[in-house]
Amino acid sequence: MPTYGRLPVTFSRGEGAILYDTDNRPYLDGVSGIAVTNLGHQHPQVTAAVIEQAQKLVHTSNLFRIDLQESVAEQLRAMTGMENMFFCNSGAEANEAAIKLARRFGHQKGIETPHMIVLDGAFHGRTVGALSATGNQKIRQGFGPLLEGFLHVPPNDLSAIDALADSRTDIAAIMVEPIMGEGGIRPLQTDYLRGLHARCAKQDWLLIFDEVQTGNGRCGSAYVFEQLGVSPDVLLTAKGLGNGLPIGVCMAKGVAAEQLGPGDHGSTYGGNPLCCAAAQAVLRTLSEEPVMQRAEAIRHRLLSALNSHIQDPSLIAEVRGRGLMIGIQPTTATDQIVARGLDKGVLLNIAGGDTVRVLPPLVMSDEQAEELGATIAAVLNDIAQQDDCA
Ligand SMILES: Cc1ncc(COP(=O)(O)O)c(C=O)c1O
Numbered sequence: 001m002p003t004y005g006r007l008p009v010t011f012s013r014g015e016g017a018i019l020y021d022t023d024n025r026p027y028l029d030g031v032s033g034i035a036v037t038n039l040g041h042q043h044p045q046v047t048a049a050v051i052e053q054a055q056k057l058v059h060t061s062n063l064f065r066i067d068l069q070e071s072v073a074e075q076l077r078a079m080t081g082m083e084n085m086f087f088c089n090s091g092a093e094a095n096e097a098a099i100k101l102a103r104r105f106g107h108q109k110g111i112e113t114p115h116m117i118v119l120d121g122a123f124h125g126r127t128v129g130a131l132s133a134t135g136n137q138k139i140r141q142g143f144g145p146l147l148e149g150f151l152h153v154p155p156n157d158l159s160a161i162d163a164l165a166d167s168r169t170d171i172a173a174i175m176v177e178p179i180m181g182e183g184g185i186r187p188l189q190t191d192y193l194r195g196l197h198a199r200c201a202k203q204d205w206l207l208i209f210d211e212v213q214t215g216n217g218r219c220g221s222a223y224v225f226e227q228l229g230v231s232p233d234v235l236l237t238a239k240g241l242g243n244g245l246p247i248g249v250c251m252a253k254g255v256a257a258e259q260l261g262p263g264d265h266g267s268t269y270g271g272n273p274l275c276c277a278a279a280q281a282v283l284r285t286l287s288e289e290p291v292m293q294r295a296e297a298i299r300h301r302l303l304s305a306l307n308s309h310i311q312d313p314s315l316i317a318e319v320r321g322r323g324l325m326i327g328i329q330p331t332t333a334t335d336q337i338v339a340r341g342l343d344k345g346v347l348l349n350i351a352g353g354d355t356v357r358v359l360p361p362l363v364m365s366d367e368q369a370e371e372l373g374a375t376i377a378a379v380l381n382d383i384a385q386q387d388d389c390a
Helices: 044-054 067-080 091-108 128-133 158-167 190-203 254-258 273-288 294-309 337-343 366-389
Strands: 011-015 018-021 026-029 084-088 115-119 150-153 171-176 206-210 234-237 248-252 316-322 325-330 349-351 355-358
Touching: 026 366, 044 273, 067 084, 067 248, 067 273, 084 091, 091 115, 091 128, 091 171, 091 206, 091 234, 091 248, 091 254, 150 158, 158 171, 158 190, 171 190, 190 206, 248 254, 294 316, 294 325, 294 366, 325 366, 337 349, 337 366, 355 366
Parallel strands: 115 150, 115 171, 171 206, 206 234
Antiparallel strands: 011 018, 018 026, 084 248, 234 248, 316 325, 325 355, 349 355
């Protein structure tokens, strides 16, 4: 079904931060499969782990113990402080698990119709539950009836949360992306996140962080909550965890970790040996090698090159994000940026309609980062010049 507006290019191989098309033309990867190949293409450890596991055992189902799943859970526990994990195959499924978990928590507190607070502009996935939590009208439109039980409020507005706390007794949880990705790389204010944490503690609500896009090293730490000084009750990951192999996890601690028991939820493929072998190699690489530390250095190189090559600083309204989750909001129109980038051999993406979303891999070299920044500047310069001539 034509659900994607695809670009006219097909890639046949990749290496680090470079993808090669079927004519062997190289492209600098500024999107990482939308925050998936955080360790670049064909990362040696991940590739070796997948090959080795494929030769041993790919799938058994969750009817049996899966030692690799237990070992990934152990790694995640050590990295996040979360206690129990549910393994699935994608970000949307991690969100679905969290929605069920929060509803179960609400029911156990005696709430008949538990509600979850979510944010305008948020993105949590395309399945019906995750879509119901998503705050982007364009994505939701035409798919009603969506699920009940979500209260949509504006981001960074604690008074909207307080108004709900004062007026309702049926709230079980708040779910947010610490940096709204699809919404245009819009970080939530740290004070706001701390305020959410305090209100959840006071009201006995669960705080759920959707770190599907921010996680797995992308922002310079395993998960971005570590940098914010706010630890959620439930933490969702996917995307970069398998570096391209499909895996998602709903992690929980404290009372949240006790909500789902045998028979309450499931997934045929979730946490199978092959995907867990990839995740184990990713987490090992993130924790044992100096790779996450590269995020700030690459960001700095890229943005310095952008600033030094842009002909007119007023072409850039704002730069947002953390580490290698970079949002560049230009003052020019954004509709030609991706195609012009492709012409110049760089892969870019637009998020939130008005923002160039740049998500390079952590393995990008300084020179590649400079080239990417300079090329983005060249694309914006060209568009501005064309507008001037028009
Ligand atoms: C924050 C967030 N949550 C959930 C999802 C959905 O993930 P998936 O496409 O793996 O279902 C995404 C995907 O972009 C995302 O960015």
